[in-house]
Amino acid sequence: MQKFDHLTGPAAPLAMANIDTDQIIPKQFLKIVDREGLGKGLFYDFRYDMDGQPKPDFVLNQPAYKGVSILVAGDNFGCGSSREHAPWALMDFGVRCVISSSFADIFYNNCFSNGLLPVTVQPDELHALMGEARGGNHVFSVDLESQTVTAPSGQTYRFEIDAGRKEKMLKGLDAIGETLEHVSAIDRFEEKRRMTRAWEA
Numbered sequence: 055m056q057k058f059d060h061l062t063g064p065a066a067p068l069a070m071a072n073i074d075t076d077q078i079i080p081k082q083f084l085k086i087v088d089r090e091g092l093g094k095g096l097f098y099d100f101r102y103d104m105d106g107q108p109k110p111d112f113v114l115n116q117p118a119y120k121g122v123s124i125l126v127a128g129d130n131f132g133c134g135s136s137r138e139h140a141p142w143a144l145m146d147f148g149v150r151c152v153i154s155s156s157f158a159d160i161f162y163n164n165c166f167s168n169g170l171l172p173v174t175v176q177p178d179e180l181h182a183l184m185g186e187a188r189g190g191n192h193v194f195s196v197d198l199e200s201q202t203v204t205a206p207s208g209q210t211y212r213f214e215i216d217a218g219r220k221e222k223m224l225k226g227l228d229a230i231g232e233t234l235e236h237v238s239a240i241d242r243f244e245e246k247r248r249m250t251r252a253w254e255a
Contacts, residue, residue: 055167055168055169055226055227056169056226057169057223057224057225057226058150058151058169058171058198058223058224058226059197059198059199059224060195060196060197060198060199061123061124061150061151061171061195061196062193062194062195062196063121063122063123063124063150063193063194064119064120064121064122064123064124064192064193064194065122065123065124065125065126065153065183065186065187065192065193065194066113066114066119066122066124066125066126066187066192067113067126067184067187067188067192068113068125068126068127068128069128069184070127070128071128071129071130072128072129072130072133073127073128073130073131073132073133074132074133074134074135074158075132075133075134075135075136075137075139075140075158075161076134076135076137077097077099077100077134078096078097078132078140078143078144079092079095079096079098079137079139079140079142079143080095080098080099082095083095083098083139083143084137084139089142089145089146090146091146092139092142092143092146092147093143093144093145093146093147093148095143096114096143096144096146096147097112097114100112100114101114101115118190118192119192121148122148122149123148123149123150123151124149124150124151124152124153124194124196125144125149125151125152125153126153126154126180126183126184126187127152127153127154128154128155128180129154129155129156129177129180130154130156130157130158131152131154131156131157131158131161131172132152132157132158132160132161132162132165132172133158133161134158136160136161136164138164138167138168140161140164141161141164141165141167141168141170142168144170145168145169145170149170150169150170150171151170151171151172151173151196152165152170152171152172152173153173153175153180153183153196153203154172154173154174154175154180155174155175155176155177155179155180156174157172157174166219166222166223169223169226171196171198171223173196173203173213173215174213174214175203175211175213179211182205182209182211183203183205183211186205186206186207186209189206191206192206193206194206198215198220198223198224199224201213201214201215201220
């Protein structure tokens, strides 16, 4: 998993609450298990009309937000079904951090398993960040070590995060990577088991 320590990049405002995982990545894009290429389906029904043409009024289709790496989203982001394709699609599109006032639990957990940082702020802070993301200079800085988001104005907002999850994000460890950190201990256990329970070999 790609580690996350510090990110500076353009932030896009998505001022809608209760965006569910079917809106993040519609069901027709769930036929594959490969993460690459899912970005083309991200927010598909928001980004394209019935003829498959980009909707110019949708924020991610606007030239000012090309190359966005941070998403400032409305409350209860990622609700709905548990599809892991949602964080996959966001990351394939280039988004490494989503800022909101709350996230659905399963989506929140899936983010940490895939290297996508979900940042939770207070509602009034989200309102302020949303406003700055709409401005001409919408480059934000997110620092996981100090647990801060710095807006273009220079205003800094602190966020809370579980210490264990923070450490794994900083190191780029998913569940497999975390297990492999203990491979020496696992090998010693297996060797001892073979010696003491040889009849099971």
